[in-house]
Amino acid sequence: MGSNLIDALFVFMLAAFIGFEVIRHVSPLLHTPLMSLTNALDAIAVVGAIVLVGEKKSTFATVLGVIAIVAATSNVVGGFLITDRMLRMFKSSRPTKP
Amino acid sequence: MTEFAGSQYLIEIIYLIASALFILSLKWMSSPATARHGILAGEIGMVLAIGGTLLHHGIVDYKWIIIALVIGSGIGVPLGMVQMTAVPQRTALSHAFGALCVTLVGTAEFYLRTPNVPRFMMSVLSMEVILGGLTFTGSLMAAGKLQEILPQRPITYKGQNLVNLLLFLVAVGSSVYLVLHPEAKIFFPIIVGVSLIFGVLLVIPIGGADMPTVISLLNSYAGLSAAAMGFVINSKLLIIAGALDGSSGLILSIIMSKAMNRSFTNVLFGAFGQVQVSAAAGEEAKPVRSATPEEAAAILSAANKVVIVPGYGMAVAQAQHKVRELYDMLTKKGVDVRFAIHPVAGRMPGHMNVLLAEADIPYDRLIEMEEINGDFPQTDVALIIGANDVTNPAARTDQSSPIFGMPILDVDKAHTVMVIKRGMSPGFAGIDNPLYYLDRTLMLFGDAKQFVGGIVRELGGGH
Numbered sequence: 001m002g003s004n005l006i007d008a009l010f011v012f013m014l015a016a017f018i019g020f021e022v023i024r025h026v027s028p029l030l031h032t033p034l035m036s037l038t039n040a041l042d043a044i045a046v047v048g049a050i051v052l053v054g055e056k057k058s059t060f061a062t063v064l065g066v067i068a069i070v071a072a073t074s075n076v077v078g079g080f081l082i083t084d085r086m087l088r089m090f091k092s093s094r095p096t097k098p
Numbered sequence: 099m100t101e102f103a104g105s106q107y108l109i110e111i112i113y114l115i116a117s118a119l120f121i122l123s124l125k126w127m128s129s130p131a132t133a134r135h136g137i138l139a140g141e142i143g144m145v146l147a148i149g150g151t152l153l154h155h156g157i158v159d160y161k162w163i164i165i166a167l168v169i170g171s172g173i174g175v176p177l178g179m180v181q182m183t184a185v186p187q188r189t190a191l192s193h194a195f196g197a198l199c200v201t202l203v204g205t206a207e208f209y210l211r212t213p214n215v216p217r218f219m220m221s222v223l224s225m226e227v228i229l230g231g232l233t234f235t236g237s238l239m240a241a242g243k244l245q246e247i248l249p250q251r252p253i254t255y256k257g258q259n260l261v262n263l264l265l266f267l268v269a270v271g272s273s274v275y276l277v278l279h280p281e282a283k284i285f286f287p288i289i290v291g292v293s294l295i296f297g298v299l300l301v302i303p304i305g306g307a308d309m310p311t312v313i314s315l316l317n318s319y320a321g322l323s324a325a326a327m328g329f330v331i332n333s334k335l336l337i338i339a340g341a342l343d344g345s346s347g348l349i350l351s352i353i354m355s356k357a358m359n360r361s362f363t364n365v366l367f368g369a370f371g372q373v374q375v376s377a378a379a380g381e382e383a384k385p386v387r388s389a390t391p392e393e394a395a396a397i398l399s400a401a402n403k404v405v406i407v408p409g410y411g412m413a414v415a416q417a418q419h420k421v422r423e424l425y426d427m428l429t430k431k432g433v434d435v436r437f438a439i440h441p442v443a444g445r446m447p448g449h450m451n452v453l454l455a456e457a458d459i460p461y462d463r464l465i466e467m468e469e470i471n472g473d474f475p476q477t478d479v480a481l482i483i484g485a486n487d488v489t490n491p492a493a494r495t496d497q498s499s500p501i502f503g504m505p506i507l508d509v510d511k512a513h514t515v516m517v518i519k520r521g522m523s524p525g526f527a528g529i530d531n532p533l534y535y536l537d538r539t540l541m542l543f544g545d546a547k548q549f550v551g552g553i554v555r556e557l558g559g560g561h
Contacts, residue, residue, distance in 0.1 A: 005218055008329050008337055015338040019345030025128040028466055031448030034127050035317055039192045041120050041140055042343040045324045047151040048203045048331045054157030061206035066166045072199040073170025075192045076144055081178025084137050086452055090130045093460030
Protein backbone atom coordinates (compact mmCIF):
# COMPACT_ATOMS: atom_id res chain seq x y z
CA MET A 1 0.00 0.00 0.00
CA GLY A 2 2.64 2.49 1.11
CA SER A 3 4.85 1.94 -1.91
CA ASN A 4 1.81 2.17 -4.19
CA LEU A 5 1.10 5.64 -2.90
CA ILE A 6 4.69 6.72 -3.37
CA ASP A 7 4.59 5.37 -6.92
CA ALA A 8 1.40 7.31 -7.47
CA LEU A 9 3.06 10.51 -6.23
CA PHE A 10 5.89 10.02 -8.71
CA VAL A 11 3.39 9.48 -11.50
CA PHE A 12 1.54 12.65 -10.51
CA MET A 13 4.72 14.69 -10.37
CA LEU A 14 5.90 13.51 -13.79
CA ALA A 15 2.49 13.96 -15.39
CA ALA A 16 2.21 17.49 -13.99
CA PHE A 17 5.58 18.42 -15.53
CA ILE A 18 4.64 16.86 -18.85
CA GLY A 19 1.36 18.77 -18.70
CA PHE A 20 3.16 22.05 -18.14
CA GLU A 21 5.63 21.47 -20.96
CA VAL A 22 3.05 20.28 -23.47
CA ILE A 23 0.42 22.89 -22.71
CA ARG A 24 2.84 25.81 -22.61
CA HIS A 25 3.18 25.34 -26.35
CA VAL A 26 -0.52 25.46 -27.11
CA SER A 27 -1.31 28.52 -29.21
CA PRO A 28 -3.60 31.06 -27.48
CA LEU A 29 -5.74 30.68 -30.57
CA LEU A 30 -6.79 27.27 -29.27
CA HIS A 31 -7.27 27.99 -25.58
CA THR A 32 -11.02 27.39 -25.70
CA PRO A 33 -10.83 24.02 -27.47
CA LEU A 34 -7.91 23.11 -25.19
CA MET A 35 -10.13 23.62 -22.18
CA SER A 36 -12.98 21.58 -23.60
CA LEU A 37 -10.55 18.83 -24.58
CA THR A 38 -8.91 18.60 -21.15
CA ASN A 39 -12.40 18.56 -19.74
CA ALA A 40 -13.31 15.54 -21.83
CA LEU A 41 -10.06 13.78 -20.90
CA ASP A 42 -10.60 14.58 -17.24
CA ALA A 43 -13.92 12.74 -17.44
CA ILE A 44 -11.83 9.56 -17.45
CA ALA A 45 -12.90 9.63 -13.79
CA VAL A 46 -15.79 7.63 -15.22
CA VAL A 47 -13.62 4.51 -14.86
CA GLY A 48 -13.78 4.84 -11.09
CA ALA A 49 -17.53 5.27 -11.21
CA ILE A 50 -17.93 2.24 -13.50
CA VAL A 51 -16.08 -0.04 -11.10
CA LEU A 52 -18.07 1.40 -8.20
CA VAL A 53 -21.39 0.63 -9.88
CA GLY A 54 -20.31 -2.75 -11.19
CA GLU A 55 -19.08 -4.01 -7.83
CA LYS A 56 -22.56 -3.43 -6.34
CA LYS A 57 -21.20 -3.18 -2.81
CA SER A 58 -24.07 -1.08 -1.45
CA THR A 59 -27.18 0.56 -2.84
CA PHE A 60 -25.91 3.96 -1.70
CA ALA A 61 -22.64 3.53 -3.57
CA THR A 62 -24.44 2.25 -6.67
CA VAL A 63 -26.81 5.22 -6.78
CA LEU A 64 -24.00 7.74 -6.40
CA GLY A 65 -21.99 5.79 -8.96
CA VAL A 66 -24.77 5.84 -11.54
CA ILE A 67 -25.14 9.63 -11.23
CA ALA A 68 -21.36 9.93 -11.47
CA ILE A 69 -21.25 7.86 -14.66
CA VAL A 70 -24.01 9.97 -16.20
CA ALA A 71 -22.21 13.23 -15.33
CA ALA A 72 -18.81 12.05 -16.57
CA THR A 73 -20.12 10.42 -19.76
CA SER A 74 -21.94 13.59 -20.72
CA ASN A 75 -18.57 15.35 -20.40
CA VAL A 76 -16.81 12.76 -22.53
CA VAL A 77 -19.37 12.86 -25.33
CA GLY A 78 -20.12 16.59 -25.15
CA GLY A 79 -16.47 17.54 -24.68
CA PHE A 80 -15.13 15.66 -27.69
CA LEU A 81 -18.06 16.76 -29.83
CA ILE A 82 -17.71 20.45 -29.17
CA THR A 83 -13.92 20.40 -29.39
CA ASP A 84 -14.20 18.80 -32.80
CA ARG A 85 -16.83 21.32 -33.91
CA MET A 86 -14.62 24.20 -32.81
CA LEU A 87 -11.49 22.88 -34.47
CA ARG A 88 -13.30 22.30 -37.74
CA MET A 89 -14.04 26.04 -37.79
CA PHE A 90 -10.40 27.08 -37.62
CA LYS A 91 -9.34 27.63 -41.21
CA SER A 92 -6.28 29.27 -42.63
CA SER A 93 -6.74 31.95 -45.28
CA ARG A 94 -6.52 30.50 -48.77
CA PRO A 95 -3.02 30.52 -50.21
CA THR A 96 -4.09 33.14 -52.79
CA LYS A 97 -1.65 35.82 -51.66
CA PRO A 98 -1.77 38.96 -53.82
CA MET B 99 -5.60 -12.82 -6.81
CA THR B 100 -3.59 -14.94 -9.25
CA GLU B 101 -6.78 -16.01 -10.94
CA PHE B 102 -7.35 -12.51 -12.21
CA ALA B 103 -3.77 -11.52 -12.73
CA GLY B 104 -4.05 -11.95 -16.50
CA SER B 105 -6.97 -9.59 -17.04
CA GLN B 106 -5.53 -7.18 -14.48
CA TYR B 107 -2.30 -6.92 -16.49
CA LEU B 108 -4.27 -6.45 -19.69
CA ILE B 109 -6.30 -3.62 -18.14
CA GLU B 110 -3.17 -1.89 -16.88
CA ILE B 111 -1.54 -2.13 -20.31
CA ILE B 112 -4.67 -0.64 -21.87
CA TYR B 113 -4.53 2.19 -19.34
CA LEU B 114 -0.88 2.73 -20.18
CA ILE B 115 -1.70 3.12 -23.85
CA ALA B 116 -4.61 5.42 -23.02
CA SER B 117 -2.32 7.62 -20.91
CA ALA B 118 0.13 7.95 -23.80
CA LEU B 119 -2.73 8.84 -26.14
CA PHE B 120 -3.96 11.53 -23.73
CA ILE B 121 -0.53 13.14 -23.64
CA LEU B 122 -0.28 13.01 -27.44
CA SER B 123 -3.75 14.43 -27.65
CA LEU B 124 -2.69 17.55 -25.75
CA LYS B 125 0.60 17.76 -27.60
CA TRP B 126 -1.21 17.87 -30.94
CA MET B 127 -3.37 20.71 -29.66
CA SER B 128 -0.36 23.02 -29.96
CA SER B 129 -1.21 23.97 -33.54
CA PRO B 130 -4.47 24.20 -35.49
CA ALA B 131 -2.95 22.00 -38.20
CA THR B 132 -2.60 18.95 -35.94
CA ALA B 133 -5.29 19.67 -33.38
CA ARG B 134 -7.89 17.38 -34.88
CA HIS B 135 -5.50 14.41 -34.62
CA GLY B 136 -5.43 15.34 -30.96
CA ILE B 137 -9.14 14.76 -30.64
CA LEU B 138 -8.89 11.41 -32.36
CA ALA B 139 -6.08 10.34 -30.03
CA GLY B 140 -8.11 11.43 -27.04
CA GLU B 141 -11.18 9.59 -28.26
CA ILE B 142 -9.30 6.36 -28.90
CA GLY B 143 -7.69 6.61 -25.47
CA MET B 144 -11.07 7.18 -23.86
CA VAL B 145 -12.74 4.26 -25.64
CA LEU B 146 -9.83 1.97 -24.75
CA ALA B 147 -9.90 3.05 -21.12
CA ILE B 148 -13.65 2.58 -20.72
CA GLY B 149 -13.55 -0.72 -22.60
CA GLY B 150 -10.65 -1.93 -20.47
CA THR B 151 -12.46 -0.96 -17.30
CA LEU B 152 -15.45 -3.08 -18.28
CA LEU B 153 -13.09 -6.10 -18.12
CA HIS B 154 -12.46 -5.38 -14.45
CA HIS B 155 -12.86 -8.62 -12.48
CA GLY B 156 -14.79 -6.97 -9.65
CA ILE B 157 -17.69 -6.00 -11.90
CA VAL B 158 -20.62 -8.33 -11.29
CA ASP B 159 -23.47 -6.36 -12.86
CA TYR B 160 -23.43 -4.40 -16.08
CA LYS B 161 -27.05 -3.32 -16.24
CA TRP B 162 -26.74 0.03 -14.46
CA ILE B 163 -23.36 0.77 -16.02
CA ILE B 164 -24.87 0.49 -19.49
CA ILE B 165 -27.97 2.47 -18.56
CA ALA B 166 -25.86 5.28 -17.06
CA LEU B 167 -23.49 5.34 -20.04
CA VAL B 168 -26.45 5.65 -22.40
CA ILE B 169 -28.15 8.42 -20.40
CA GLY B 170 -24.84 10.28 -20.07
CA SER B 171 -24.23 10.10 -23.82
CA GLY B 172 -27.78 11.32 -24.38
CA ILE B 173 -27.10 14.39 -22.24
CA GLY B 174 -23.67 14.86 -23.77
CA VAL B 175 -24.83 15.22 -27.36
CA PRO B 176 -26.91 18.41 -26.88
CA LEU B 177 -24.14 19.76 -24.65
CA GLY B 178 -21.74 19.23 -27.52
CA MET B 179 -24.01 20.96 -30.01
CA VAL B 180 -24.54 24.30 -28.24
CA GLN B 181 -24.04 27.63 -30.04
CA MET B 182 -20.50 28.95 -30.02
CA THR B 183 -21.64 32.02 -28.07
CA ALA B 184 -22.76 29.65 -25.29
CA VAL B 185 -19.38 27.92 -25.03
CA PRO B 186 -18.27 29.70 -21.81
CA GLN B 187 -21.32 28.58 -19.84
CA ARG B 188 -21.16 25.12 -21.37
CA THR B 189 -17.55 24.84 -20.25
CA ALA B 190 -18.43 25.95 -16.74
CA LEU B 191 -21.24 23.42 -16.67
CA SER B 192 -18.93 20.61 -17.74
CA HIS B 193 -16.46 21.56 -14.99
CA ALA B 194 -19.41 21.16 -12.64
CA PHE B 195 -20.28 17.72 -14.04
CA GLY B 196 -16.69 16.52 -13.82
CA ALA B 197 -16.45 17.71 -10.23
CA LEU B 198 -19.82 16.13 -9.41
CA CYS B 199 -18.59 12.75 -10.62
CA VAL B 200 -15.43 13.01 -8.54
CA THR B 201 -17.28 14.15 -5.41
CA LEU B 202 -19.89 11.39 -5.64
CA VAL B 203 -17.31 8.66 -6.16
CA GLY B 204 -15.26 10.06 -3.25
CA THR B 205 -18.31 10.06 -1.01
CA ALA B 206 -19.21 6.49 -1.96
CA GLU B 207 -15.61 5.33 -1.42
CA PHE B 208 -15.59 6.90 2.03
CA TYR B 209 -18.74 5.15 3.19
CA LEU B 210 -17.60 1.82 1.73
CA ARG B 211 -14.25 1.97 3.49
CA THR B 212 -14.93 3.78 6.74
CA PRO B 213 -13.74 3.39 9.45
CA ASN B 214 -10.76 1.57 7.94
CA VAL B 215 -9.37 4.43 5.92
CA PRO B 216 -5.58 4.73 6.11
CA ARG B 217 -4.35 8.23 6.94
CA PHE B 218 -2.77 9.09 3.65
CA MET B 219 -5.84 7.89 1.80
CA MET B 220 -8.11 9.90 4.08
CA SER B 221 -6.12 13.05 3.37
CA VAL B 222 -6.35 12.66 -0.41
CA LEU B 223 -9.98 11.65 -0.08
CA SER B 224 -10.74 14.89 1.78
CA MET B 225 -8.79 16.81 -0.83
CA GLU B 226 -10.85 15.08 -3.51
CA VAL B 227 -14.22 16.03 -2.01
CA ILE B 228 -13.17 19.55 -0.95
CA LEU B 229 -11.89 20.43 -4.43
CA GLY B 230 -14.69 18.48 -6.09
CA GLY B 231 -17.41 20.02 -3.94
CA LEU B 232 -16.28 23.62 -4.33
CA THR B 233 -15.68 23.16 -8.05
CA PHE B 234 -19.15 21.68 -8.47
CA THR B 235 -21.11 24.53 -6.91
CA GLY B 236 -18.61 27.20 -7.98
CA SER B 237 -18.87 26.12 -11.61
CA LEU B 238 -22.65 26.02 -11.41
CA MET B 239 -22.58 29.61 -10.15
CA ALA B 240 -20.19 30.60 -12.93
CA ALA B 241 -22.41 28.93 -15.51
CA GLY B 242 -25.43 30.71 -14.04
CA LYS B 243 -23.70 34.07 -14.27
CA LEU B 244 -22.56 33.44 -17.83
CA GLN B 245 -26.03 32.33 -18.87
CA GLU B 246 -27.31 35.46 -17.06
CA ILE B 247 -29.65 33.43 -14.87
CA LEU B 248 -27.69 35.05 -12.05
CA PRO B 249 -26.56 38.69 -12.04
CA GLN B 250 -23.18 39.15 -13.69
CA ARG B 251 -22.32 41.99 -11.33
CA PRO B 252 -20.26 40.98 -8.30
CA ILE B 253 -22.39 40.24 -5.24
CA THR B 254 -20.49 41.46 -2.22
CA TYR B 255 -21.17 41.89 1.46
CA LYS B 256 -19.21 42.94 4.51
CA GLY B 257 -16.82 40.37 5.92
CA GLN B 258 -17.03 38.26 2.80
CA ASN B 259 -13.39 37.25 2.83
CA LEU B 260 -13.56 36.40 6.52
CA VAL B 261 -16.60 34.15 6.02
CA ASN B 262 -14.90 32.41 3.10
CA LEU B 263 -11.72 31.93 5.07
CA LEU B 264 -13.63 30.50 8.03
CA LEU B 265 -15.53 28.05 5.84
CA PHE B 266 -12.32 26.92 4.24
CA LEU B 267 -10.72 26.45 7.64
CA VAL B 268 -13.73 24.41 8.83
CA ALA B 269 -13.39 22.11 5.81
CA VAL B 270 -9.64 21.69 6.25
CA GLY B 271 -9.92 21.36 10.04
CA SER B 272 -12.59 18.67 9.76
CA SER B 273 -10.41 16.81 7.28
CA VAL B 274 -7.43 16.90 9.61
CA TYR B 275 -9.59 15.64 12.47
CA LEU B 276 -10.96 12.86 10.31
CA VAL B 277 -7.46 11.83 9.25
CA LEU B 278 -6.44 11.56 12.88
CA HIS B 279 -9.71 9.99 14.07
CA PRO B 280 -11.10 7.89 11.22
CA GLU B 281 -14.01 6.72 13.37
CA ALA B 282 -15.48 10.25 13.56
CA LYS B 283 -17.67 9.66 10.51
CA ILE B 284 -19.88 12.68 11.15
CA PHE B 285 -17.11 14.98 9.94
CA PHE B 286 -17.33 13.67 6.41
CA PRO B 287 -20.74 15.14 5.51
CA ILE B 288 -19.56 18.37 7.16
CA ILE B 289 -16.55 18.50 4.84
CA VAL B 290 -18.71 17.90 1.78
CA GLY B 291 -21.42 20.35 2.85
CA VAL B 292 -19.00 23.14 3.73
CA SER B 293 -17.15 22.68 0.44
CA LEU B 294 -20.39 22.97 -1.49
CA ILE B 295 -21.29 26.22 0.30
CA PHE B 296 -17.73 27.49 -0.08
CA GLY B 297 -17.94 27.03 -3.86
CA VAL B 298 -21.04 29.21 -4.04
CA LEU B 299 -19.60 31.96 -1.87
CA LEU B 300 -16.29 31.88 -3.72
CA VAL B 301 -17.84 32.69 -7.08
CA ILE B 302 -20.70 35.10 -6.25
CA PRO B 303 -18.39 38.10 -5.67
CA ILE B 304 -16.81 37.66 -9.08
CA GLY B 305 -17.88 39.83 -11.97
CA GLY B 306 -18.29 38.75 -15.57
CA ALA B 307 -15.05 40.37 -16.71
CA ASP B 308 -13.07 38.11 -14.36
CA MET B 309 -14.67 34.96 -15.72
CA PRO B 310 -11.72 33.91 -17.91
CA THR B 311 -9.54 33.60 -14.80
CA VAL B 312 -12.25 31.91 -12.76
CA ILE B 313 -13.10 29.34 -15.41
CA SER B 314 -9.42 28.48 -15.82
CA LEU B 315 -9.01 28.14 -12.10
CA LEU B 316 -12.08 25.91 -11.76
CA ASN B 317 -10.66 23.90 -14.65
CA SER B 318 -7.51 23.40 -12.66
CA TYR B 319 -9.39 22.48 -9.47
CA ALA B 320 -11.49 19.94 -11.39
CA GLY B 321 -8.29 18.34 -12.66
CA LEU B 322 -6.66 18.26 -9.25
CA SER B 323 -9.74 16.70 -7.66
CA ALA B 324 -9.71 14.01 -10.35
CA ALA B 325 -6.02 13.37 -9.65
CA ALA B 326 -6.82 13.06 -5.94
CA MET B 327 -9.49 10.53 -6.86
CA GLY B 328 -6.81 8.66 -8.79
CA PHE B 329 -4.82 8.33 -5.56
CA VAL B 330 -7.89 7.05 -3.70
CA ILE B 331 -8.85 4.36 -6.20
CA ASN B 332 -5.21 3.75 -7.13
CA SER B 333 -5.63 4.55 -10.81
CA LYS B 334 -2.50 5.91 -12.46
CA LEU B 335 -4.49 6.75 -15.58
CA LEU B 336 -6.73 9.04 -13.57
CA ILE B 337 -3.76 10.59 -11.80
CA ILE B 338 -2.19 11.37 -15.18
CA ALA B 339 -5.39 12.76 -16.73
CA GLY B 340 -6.06 14.82 -13.61
CA ALA B 341 -2.51 16.16 -13.50
CA LEU B 342 -2.68 17.14 -17.18
CA ASP B 343 -6.00 18.90 -16.67
CA GLY B 344 -4.78 20.50 -13.46
CA SER B 345 -1.65 21.90 -15.05
CA SER B 346 -3.56 23.03 -18.13
CA GLY B 347 -6.02 24.99 -16.00
CA LEU B 348 -3.17 26.37 -13.94
CA ILE B 349 -1.26 27.60 -16.99
CA LEU B 350 -4.39 29.24 -18.38
CA SER B 351 -5.08 30.92 -15.02
CA ILE B 352 -1.52 32.24 -14.94
CA ILE B 353 -1.86 33.61 -18.48
CA MET B 354 -5.23 35.17 -17.63
CA SER B 355 -4.07 36.68 -14.37
CA LYS B 356 -0.99 38.16 -16.05
CA ALA B 357 -3.21 39.62 -18.75
CA MET B 358 -5.23 41.33 -16.03
CA ASN B 359 -2.20 42.29 -13.97
CA ARG B 360 -3.30 40.24 -10.98
CA SER B 361 -0.74 38.52 -8.83
CA PHE B 362 -0.67 34.79 -9.10
CA THR B 363 -1.18 34.13 -5.38
CA ASN B 364 -4.20 36.39 -5.60
CA VAL B 365 -5.65 34.00 -8.14
CA LEU B 366 -4.51 30.76 -6.54
CA PHE B 367 -6.30 31.43 -3.30
CA GLY B 368 -9.44 32.49 -5.04
CA ALA B 369 -9.27 36.05 -3.73
CA PHE B 370 -10.08 37.47 -7.11
CA GLY B 371 -9.69 40.99 -5.74
CA GLN B 372 -12.70 42.36 -7.53
CA VAL B 373 -11.99 45.98 -8.31
CA GLN B 374 -14.09 48.15 -6.07
CA VAL B 375 -14.80 51.19 -8.15
CA SER B 376 -16.64 54.24 -7.05
CA ALA B 377 -19.40 54.27 -9.62
CA ALA B 378 -18.65 57.64 -11.15
CA ALA B 379 -21.55 57.39 -13.56
CA GLY B 380 -23.59 60.39 -14.57
CA GLU B 381 -20.93 63.02 -14.05
CA GLU B 382 -20.05 65.90 -16.40
CA ALA B 383 -20.23 64.98 -20.06
CA LYS B 384 -16.90 65.49 -21.77
CA PRO B 385 -17.15 66.15 -25.50
CA VAL B 386 -16.81 63.19 -27.81
CA ARG B 387 -16.91 63.03 -31.59
CA SER B 388 -19.38 60.64 -33.08
CA ALA B 389 -19.88 59.41 -36.64
CA THR B 390 -22.48 57.71 -38.79
CA PRO B 391 -22.10 54.40 -40.66
CA GLU B 392 -21.58 56.36 -43.90
CA GLU B 393 -18.67 58.34 -42.42
CA ALA B 394 -17.19 55.22 -40.87
CA ALA B 395 -17.43 53.37 -44.19
CA ALA B 396 -15.72 56.24 -46.00
CA ILE B 397 -12.82 56.27 -43.52
CA LEU B 398 -12.46 52.49 -43.62
CA SER B 399 -12.39 52.26 -47.40
CA ALA B 400 -9.74 54.97 -47.56
CA ALA B 401 -7.49 53.04 -45.15
CA ASN B 402 -4.64 50.72 -45.98
CA LYS B 403 -4.35 48.93 -42.68
CA VAL B 404 -7.25 48.23 -40.36
CA VAL B 405 -7.11 46.41 -37.05
CA ILE B 406 -10.38 45.22 -35.55
CA VAL B 407 -10.48 44.78 -31.78
CA PRO B 408 -13.34 42.47 -30.74
CA GLY B 409 -14.63 42.18 -27.19
CA TYR B 410 -17.43 40.62 -25.21
CA GLY B 411 -19.86 43.19 -26.65
CA MET B 412 -19.40 41.61 -30.07
CA ALA B 413 -20.36 38.23 -28.62
CA VAL B 414 -23.41 39.67 -26.84
CA ALA B 415 -24.62 41.39 -30.00
CA GLN B 416 -23.88 38.22 -32.04
CA ALA B 417 -22.10 40.52 -34.46
CA GLN B 418 -19.36 38.12 -35.58
CA HIS B 419 -21.01 37.23 -38.89
CA LYS B 420 -21.52 40.89 -39.79
CA VAL B 421 -17.89 41.48 -38.86
CA ARG B 422 -16.98 38.74 -41.27
CA GLU B 423 -18.90 40.55 -44.04
CA LEU B 424 -17.02 43.72 -43.20
CA TYR B 425 -13.74 41.80 -43.32
CA ASP B 426 -14.62 40.37 -46.75
CA MET B 427 -15.71 43.72 -48.10
CA LEU B 428 -12.58 45.54 -46.96
CA THR B 429 -10.25 42.74 -48.03
CA LYS B 430 -11.81 42.86 -51.50
CA LYS B 431 -11.04 46.59 -51.62
CA GLY B 432 -7.41 45.77 -50.88
CA VAL B 433 -7.46 46.87 -47.24
CA ASP B 434 -5.25 44.82 -44.93
CA VAL B 435 -7.58 43.75 -42.10
CA ARG B 436 -6.37 41.98 -38.98
CA PHE B 437 -7.87 41.23 -35.61
CA ALA B 438 -6.18 42.08 -32.31
CA ILE B 439 -7.02 39.54 -29.61
CA HIS B 440 -6.47 40.45 -25.99
CA PRO B 441 -5.98 37.33 -23.82
CA VAL B 442 -8.94 38.19 -21.57
CA ALA B 443 -11.29 39.50 -24.24
CA GLY B 444 -14.59 37.70 -23.77
CA ARG B 445 -15.60 35.38 -20.99
CA MET B 446 -13.11 32.52 -21.28
CA PRO B 447 -9.61 31.96 -22.64
CA GLY B 448 -9.68 32.01 -26.44
CA HIS B 449 -13.35 33.04 -26.58
CA MET B 450 -12.88 35.62 -29.36
CA ASN B 451 -10.84 33.25 -31.51
CA VAL B 452 -13.60 30.67 -31.48
CA LEU B 453 -16.31 33.18 -32.34
CA LEU B 454 -14.33 34.65 -35.22
CA ALA B 455 -13.37 31.21 -36.47
CA GLU B 456 -17.06 30.31 -36.38
CA ALA B 457 -17.70 33.28 -38.63
CA ASP B 458 -15.11 31.84 -41.05
CA ILE B 459 -12.40 34.39 -40.46
CA PRO B 460 -9.05 32.72 -41.19
CA TYR B 461 -7.10 32.13 -38.00
CA ASP B 462 -3.89 33.63 -39.38
CA ARG B 463 -5.69 37.01 -39.29
CA LEU B 464 -6.18 36.72 -35.52
CA ILE B 465 -3.14 38.28 -33.88
CA GLU B 466 -2.13 38.12 -30.23
CA MET B 467 -1.64 41.25 -28.20
CA GLU B 468 2.19 41.17 -27.94
CA GLU B 469 2.54 40.62 -31.63
CA ILE B 470 0.19 43.33 -32.86
CA ASN B 471 0.85 46.08 -30.33
CA GLY B 472 3.94 47.30 -32.18
CA ASP B 473 1.90 47.70 -35.37
CA PHE B 474 -0.69 50.17 -34.09
CA PRO B 475 1.37 53.31 -34.94
CA GLN B 476 1.32 52.16 -38.59
CA THR B 477 -2.37 51.32 -38.46
CA ASP B 478 -4.79 53.67 -40.21
CA VAL B 479 -7.93 52.61 -38.38
CA ALA B 480 -8.40 50.67 -35.17
CA LEU B 481 -12.03 49.57 -35.06
CA ILE B 482 -13.14 48.52 -31.57
CA ILE B 483 -16.24 46.37 -31.41
CA GLY B 484 -17.61 45.76 -27.94
CA ALA B 485 -14.27 45.90 -26.13
CA ASN B 486 -13.56 48.48 -23.46
CA ASP B 487 -11.16 47.89 -20.57
CA VAL B 488 -8.61 46.04 -22.71
CA THR B 489 -8.19 49.24 -24.77
CA ASN B 490 -8.14 51.70 -21.89
CA PRO B 491 -4.94 53.79 -22.04
CA ALA B 492 -5.43 54.67 -18.36
CA ALA B 493 -3.92 51.25 -17.66
CA ARG B 494 -0.62 52.64 -18.97
CA THR B 495 -0.72 56.16 -17.61
CA ASP B 496 -3.09 56.64 -14.69
CA GLN B 497 -1.61 55.26 -11.48
CA SER B 498 -4.89 55.76 -9.65
CA SER B 499 -6.84 53.64 -12.12
CA PRO B 500 -7.93 50.24 -10.80
CA ILE B 501 -6.63 48.64 -13.96
CA PHE B 502 -3.26 50.44 -13.86
CA GLY B 503 -0.53 48.08 -15.05
CA MET B 504 -2.83 45.78 -16.96
CA PRO B 505 -1.38 45.09 -20.41
CA ILE B 506 -3.66 46.64 -23.04
CA LEU B 507 -3.96 46.87 -26.78
CA ASP B 508 -2.34 50.17 -27.78
CA VAL B 509 -5.22 51.22 -30.03
CA ASP B 510 -4.76 54.89 -29.11
CA LYS B 511 -1.58 54.87 -31.23
CA ALA B 512 -3.51 54.19 -34.42
CA HIS B 513 -4.17 57.18 -36.73
CA THR B 514 -7.91 56.92 -36.28
CA VAL B 515 -9.78 55.04 -33.57
CA MET B 516 -13.38 54.05 -34.06
CA VAL B 517 -15.38 52.61 -31.20
CA ILE B 518 -18.70 50.87 -31.68
CA LYS B 519 -20.56 51.17 -28.41
CA ARG B 520 -24.16 51.33 -27.32
CA GLY B 521 -23.72 54.45 -25.22
CA MET B 522 -21.25 56.31 -23.05
CA SER B 523 -21.83 54.10 -19.99
CA PRO B 524 -18.56 52.89 -18.48
CA GLY B 525 -17.36 49.35 -19.14
CA PHE B 526 -17.83 46.29 -17.05
CA ALA B 527 -15.32 47.26 -14.41
CA GLY B 528 -17.06 50.64 -14.18
CA ILE B 529 -13.95 52.51 -15.29
CA ASP B 530 -14.12 55.50 -17.57
CA ASN B 531 -12.09 55.17 -20.74
CA PRO B 532 -10.05 58.29 -21.75
CA LEU B 533 -9.68 56.75 -25.20
CA TYR B 534 -13.18 57.98 -26.05
CA TYR B 535 -12.24 61.65 -25.59
CA LEU B 536 -9.19 61.68 -27.84
CA ASP B 537 -9.22 63.89 -30.93
CA ARG B 538 -8.53 60.92 -33.14
CA THR B 539 -11.39 58.89 -31.73
CA LEU B 540 -14.79 58.59 -33.38
CA MET B 541 -17.61 57.07 -31.39
CA LEU B 542 -20.01 54.94 -33.39
CA PHE B 543 -23.08 54.71 -31.21
CA GLY B 544 -25.38 51.76 -31.74
CA ASP B 545 -25.81 48.04 -31.53
CA ALA B 546 -22.66 46.32 -32.80
CA LYS B 547 -24.48 44.04 -35.21
CA GLN B 548 -26.62 46.80 -36.70
CA PHE B 549 -23.80 49.28 -36.91
CA VAL B 550 -21.41 46.91 -38.63
CA GLY B 551 -24.29 45.93 -40.91
CA GLY B 552 -24.75 49.62 -41.72
CA ILE B 553 -21.07 50.04 -42.59
CA VAL B 554 -21.21 46.93 -44.77
CA ARG B 555 -24.24 48.31 -46.64
CA GLU B 556 -22.46 51.61 -47.25
CA LEU B 557 -19.33 49.87 -48.50
CA GLY B 558 -21.43 47.69 -50.80
CA GLY B 559 -23.50 50.61 -52.09
CA GLY B 560 -20.45 52.74 -52.82
CA HIS B 561 -19.44 50.36 -55.57
